[in-house]
Amino acid sequence: MPELPEVQTTVNGLKKVLPGLKILDVWTDLAVKKPSLRHFDDTIKNLNFFNIFKKEVIGSKVVSAERRAKNILINLSNEKTILIHLKMTGHLLYGKYKKTTAMAGQVKNEWEPAEDGPLNDPYNRFIHVVFSFSNGKHLAFCDSRKFGKVTLIKEGELKTTKHLKDIGPEPLDRNFDLKKFKNRIKERPTGRIKNVLMDQNIIAGIGNIYSDEMLWMSGIHPEEKVRNITDEKFKKMFDAMKEVLKKGISLGGDSMSDYRNILGKRGEFQLHHRAYQRKGEKCSKPGCKGVIMRIVVGGRSAHFCPVHQKLWKH
DNA sequence: ACTAGCCCCTGGGAGC
DNA sequence: TGCTCCCAGGGGCTAG
Numbered sequence: 001m002p003e004l005p006e007v008q009t010t011v012n013g014l015k016k017v018l019p020g021l022k023i024l025d026v027w028t029d030l031a032v033k034k035p036s037l038r039h040f041d042d043t044i045k046n047l048n049f050f051n052i053f054k055k056e057v058i059g060s061k062v063v064s065a066e067r068r069a070k071n072i073l074i075n076l077s078n079e080k081t082i083l084i085h086l087k088m089t090g091h092l093l094y095g096k097y098k099k100t101t102a103m104a105g106q107v108k109n110e111w112e113p114a115e116d117g118p119l120n121d122p123y124n125r126f127i128h129v130v131f132s133f134s135n136g137k138h139l140a141f142c143d144s145r146k147f148g149k150v151t152l153i154k155e156g157e158l159k160t161t162k163h164l165k166d167i168g169p170e171p172l173d174r175n176f177d178l179k180k181f182k183n184r185i186k187e188r189p190t191g192r193i194k195n196v197l198m199d200q201n202i203i204a205g206i207g208n209i210y211s212d213e214m215l216w217m218s219g220i221h222p223e224e225k226v227r228n229i230t231d232e233k234f235k236k237m238f239d240a241m242k243e244v245l246k247k248g249i250s251l252g253g254d255s256m257s258d259y260r261n262i263l264g265k266r267g268e269f270q271l272h273h274r275a276y277q278r279k280g281e282k283c284s285k286p287g288c289k290g291v292i293m294r295i296v297v298g299g300r301s302a303h304f305c306p307v308h309q310k311l312w313k314h
Numbered sequence: 315a316c317t318a319g320c321c322c323c324t325g326g327g328a329g330c
Numbered sequence: 331t332g333c334t335c336c337c338a339g340g341g342g343c344t345a346g
Contacts (some may be wrong), residue, residue: 088339145323300339
């Protein structure tokens with residue numbers, strides 16, 4: 001599940017390869033397959049709008065790439081920005097692709113990695129959008145469940161677009177200190193901490209994996225009400241948040257599921273899970289005798305240790 | 315303010 | 331081998 005560390009890993013890769021490249025073409029299969037181009041969001045919801053998108057980006061150069069929350073922003077020389085949200089199963093792949101057009105009498109119109117392209121991993125085969133660049137390489141948007149979105153943001157609308165305007169502060173910003181963290185979280189005093197941490201409008205970029213991990217580390221039950229959390233616990237949770245997100249980035253993200261970096265390679269954070277997807281396993285906290293369990297919180301699975309992550313008692 | 319529930323979507327795993 | 335059923339979940343949405 002792409003969360004902040006996975007999106008950052010992708011953006012770190014894009015920063016190295018995209019700036020200066022001119023976009024020559026854009027292809028999608030979403031135009032010919034039902035249910036059309038919902039992936040291109042409001043402004044680009046049908047083929048006509050995809051053609052507008054194409055017209056807007058072809059011929060411009062990539063200036064820079066950045067991350068905001070779980071969104072990838074690719075800034076273009078025409079002062080527009082391509083916004084990509086990977087949602088659950090999306091990732092971007094950079095390298096050489098070849099287009100296959102015909103097979104067994106049927107018109108096929110798909111792309112596959114060339115030998116020197118991104119790794120031909122089974123999870124890298126769901127290609128739905130391909131950008132072609134002036135250096136002969138491609139950027140492919142791969143997304144098995146097709147939840148991801150591609151949008152074009154016009155000049156001056158980055159601050160006001162609905163995709164970004166309500167997003168909370170970046171947890172790894174130097175300026176984002178314990179006091180600000182606490183104030184943001186406490187805006188939802190009756191909320192359950194797991195839900196509040198994953199609310200993008202409170203803090204940006206945290207999803208199911210990293211919220212489970214930071215709560216495990218700080219010894220807080222995922223259903224704990226925010227108003228019950230002590231200052232001491234806030235400090236632990238804040239430190240755990242920074243640690244776990246930085247660790248995720250340094251390990252190249254989490255590839256327990258289908259996330260891959262832009263070269264098609266796995267990250268390694270999944271090898272360091274303490275809670276997420278460890279239901280039934282012994283808690284790895286030294287001295288703790290708990291067994292990790294799974295419950296549903298806010299419609300999402302939450303994994304935690306019932307021994308060292310107890311609910312506050314009244 | 316908050317929650318539950320539904321929806322988008324489809325590969326993969328379990329069960330038969 | 332192949333069928334059916336269920337699950338995963340980010341985020342948008344509605345209804346309560």
